Amino acid sequence: MHQDLLQHIGYFIHLSEEEKEWVSQRFIIRTYQKGDYFLREGQVCREAAFIQSGLLRYVLTKEDGEELTVDFNKEQEWTCNYASFLDKSPSGTAIQCIEPTTLLVISYDDLQLLYTHVAEGQKFGRLICEFLYVEAIKKVRSMYTHQPGERYLQFLDTYASLAQRLPQYYISSYVGVQPPSLSRIRKRLSK
Amino acid sequence: MHQDLLQHIGYFIHLSEEEKEWVSQRFIIRTYQKGDYFLREGQVCREAAFIQSGLLRYVLTKEDGEELTVDFNKEQEWTCNYASFLDKSPSGTAIQCIEPTTLLVISYDDLQLLYTHVAEGQKFGRLICEFLYVEAIKKVRSMYTHQPGERYLQFLDTYASLAQRLPQYYISSYVGVQPPSLSRIRKRLSK
Numbered sequence: 001m002h003q004d005l006l007q008h009i010g011y012f013i014h015l016s017e018e019e020k021e022w023v024s025q026r027f028i029i030r031t032y033q034k035g036d037y038f039l040r041e042g043q044v045c046r047e048a049a050f051i052q053s054g055l056l057r058y059v060l061t062k063e064d065g066e067e068l069t070v071d072f073n074k075e076q077e078w079t080c081n082y083a084s085f086l087d088k089s090p091s092g093t094a095i096q097c098i099e100p101t102t103l104l105v106i107s108y109d110d111l112q113l114l115y116t117h118v119a120e121g122q123k124f125g126r127l128i129c130e131f132l133y134v135e136a137i138k139k140v141r142s143m144y145t146h147q148p149g150e151r152y153l154q155f156l157d158t159y160a161s162l163a164q165r166l167p168q169y170y171i172s173s174y175v176g177v178q179p180p181s182l183s184r185i186r187k188r189l190s191k
Numbered sequence: 192m193h194q195d196l197l198q199h200i201g202y203f204i205h206l207s208e209e210e211k212e213w214v215s216q217r218f219i220i221r222t223y224q225k226g227d228y229f230l231r232e233g234q235v236c237r238e239a240a241f242i243q244s245g246l247l248r249y250v251l252t253k254e255d256g257e258e259l260t261v262d263f264n265k266e267q268e269w270t271c272n273y274a275s276f277l278d279k280s281p282s283g284t285a286i287q288c289i290e291p292t293t294l295l296v297i298s299y300d301d302l303q304l305l306y307t308h309v310a311e312g313q314k315f316g317r318l319i320c321e322f323l324y325v326e327a328i329k330k331v332r333s334m335y336t337h338q339p340g341e342r343y344l345q346f347l348d349t350y351a352s353l354a355q356r357l358p359q360y361y362i363s364s365y366v367g368v369q370p371p372s373l374s375r376i377r378k379r380l381s382k
Contacts, residue, residue, distance in 0.1 A: 086324065115314070125313075126313055138274070
């Protein structure tokens with residue numbers, strides 16, 4: 001049984017021993033090398049995954065070809081393009097592994113089955129969605145109102161443990177500035 | 192009983208006659224004049240509301256004092272600052288009635304009760320959240336990638352019926368341009 005996954009779900013709902021067994025069987029293990037894609041831009045996202053180990057970035061390609069890194073997910077979090085997963089639209093972002101990564105993958109259909117088969121499955125679906133909603137809105141708000149310096153502070157707040165694991169150009173892309181500007185922001189903040 | 196509300200909930204889940212009665216009793220009617228606020232910026236949003244009639248805008252005030260209109264809701268839709276409602280954080284936006292408006296209002300606590308009291312309540316909460324999530328993400332994506340002309344087309348696509356009901360300066364604020372630029376965009380698109 002996937003103990004880390006079951007423990008994570010256990011934060012949200014109660015699972016009986018029988019349900020734990022059943023849930024574990026819905027997920028398959030898949031491993032990725034650094035640079036591999038879990039999802040390509042333009043694909044419909046038909047799977048969600050719990051990250052056992054590793055780190056992924058969400059990449060959006062602007063019309064002029066520039067790549068933006070718009071989000072990250074690390075171990076013990078979920079990854080998928082949830083909007084594409086929900087409404088079956090082509091994904092606007094790619095999801096790329098930036099470290100060797102091990103995922104526990106569940107298909108859309110099996111997740112729907114989980115919602116109905118497990119006694120508190122619908123509640124789990126609601127709580128996960130509510131969590132993702134709050135995260136997404138924080139991001140919208142930051143884009144509307146924050147200057148790069150504040151966006152960098154928000155990055156540190158949200159992704160504290162990642163600052164050391166990520167290449168600087170991913171962080172500067174996320175913050176929305178060129179790498180030299182990020183250096184200046186960091187120097188200013190360290191004073 | 193609030194038939195329009197019950198019909199709306201009926202798109203998502205089945206309600207027994209007894210549940211319809213119970214759900215109706217959780218909502219209170221409240222009326223607003225044009226210009227009134229359902230929620231002020233900085234308040235925690237402790238209520239959600241189904242709009243029986245009227246039109247509301249979401250207003251975000253930038254640090255330099257400029258007001259941005261970032262969203263709209265009309266009759267037969269829900270209104271609330273859902274992120275503030277969920278995590279009890281101060282709302283980053285105000286919600287203002289821009290027409291005389293009648294709302295059916297439910298408190299946070301009563302909505303949690305609805306999730307557990309109604310047989311398919313958790314499923315309703317999940318589906319509403321999934322719907323709101325997809326809408327929110329479309330908006331993030333548009334802000335990252337779209338030029339004002341495309342954002343205006345997206346506005347027409349999302350809010351088709353509102354183009355005639357809204358003052359031009361709310362639309363130009365939503366699209367992210369000054370009113371004269373919006374006129375030029377409209378002229379170009381009408382060709």
